[in-house]
Amino acid sequence: RLTFRQKLGWAVGAHGTSTMIGVLVTYLLIYMTDVLGIAAGVAGAIIFSARMYDLVTDPLMGYISDRTKTRWGRRRPYLLLGSFVCFIAFVALFNVPDIDSDTGMAFYAALLLVLFTTAYTIFNVPYLAMPAEMTDSYNERTSMMGYRVVFFTTANLGLFLGGALLLKTYGPEQGYAMMGWILGGFLLVSMLVAFYATGSAPRHDRSEVSHLSVWQQIALVADNKPFMIFLSVKLCQLIAQASSQAALIFFGIYVLQRSEELLLSFGTYFTVSTFVAIPLWTWAGKRFGKKPVYMTAAILYAIVMSSWMLSDSSEAQWIVNARIFGIGVAVTGILVMGFSILPDTMEYDRRRTGLNREGIYAGLYSTMEKAASGFGPLLFGTYLGSMGYVST
Secondary structure, X not given: OOOHHHHHHHXXXXXXXXXXXXXXXXXXXXXXHXXXXXXXXXXXXXXXXXXXXXXXXXXXXXXXXXXXXXXXXXXXXXXXXXXXXXXXXXXXXXXOOOOOOHHHHHHHHHHHHHHHHHHXXXXXXXXXXXXXXXXXXXXXXXXXXXXXHHHHHHHHHHHHHHHHHHHHHXXXXXXXXHHHHHHHHHHHHHHHHHHHHXXXXXXXXXXXXXXXXXXXXXXXXXXXXXXHHHHHHHHHHHHHHHHHHHXXXXXXXXXXXXXXXXXXXXXXXXXXXXXXXXXXXHHHHHHHOHHHHHHHHHHHHHHHHHHHHHOOOOOOHHHHHHHHHHHHHHHHHHHHHHHHHXXXXXXXXXXXXXXXXXXXXXXXXXXXXXXXXXXXXXXXXXXXXXXXXXXX
16 A cells, blocks of 8 residues: 555646646647647647657657666656656747748747657656556555546646636737746646655566567557557547547637636636546446446546537536536546556556566557547647638
């Protein structure tokens, strides 16, 4: 069993990782089109291309962390390094200098995204690998992920509520610049807390990894059927979530005609519903098993999200708020169960092979996560471009 400090300390890092992935799918497309003046289709393609770069870097980072040996363990040195690189990349992304050339602006944005995604990889891949080596307990990992979802929620609160207030108060250009510094500051603090708080956490270096290359190890991962099923399910879910989240601001402005008000409601009611739902989903997972509870949450999410098709500008605000509350409840179930299933599949591999390859698994999961977060905006950006959306 882990101490409260160990579980909470590790989970705080999720505020930083969730802020980075959330800003990509929530704000980046509209920032690139309406502030930087990049065409919608081009912006979506840039985001997607930057994420495809992770197909190489994420598994490689996992391979490197698996083989690292320091007095801080295999993962924690990269948490410290990644904290500062993530902060620099986050601030730079939303403080772009004036560039007269459309091509030059698109190229500069692409370079920033490569830096951003590299920084995320350095921190997130070792971070995701830690739960499987911190504890052997099936239920303890569920508890850890409940804590993690708390900080996933605080990140969303900052993104939706804080971001909307900054944009409403200072306008798009200055608002995004301030968002980079303020949210980036919280991101840096949360990641450093995760590094320091996990100093006393157990590190179960049970066995040496094999002498196979990174690509040979990836090929062997395909034999882990539970992991491959889980990865396929999460890929479909995350593409759906990323594309709909990219559409959220556009939908609020042009369909509901409430612009930042929708983000304020989302930040408020999504947060409240998450804190209500975390203990319920955690109890249900221990009582009924993770898989059926995970499936229940996914079906609930699909039903609630489909109800947006009934919305228009005349819809009462309480209906919008109730829908957001329902989304929060469903997403919380998906996150708590999904996050806790991932280290279970890593533990399955260790018991099956006797090898410590948590980093490879974390790298492959992170690759899939970022590919989905890039493919979602690509889908929606392509759609906007095909319908004649005019940037700026």
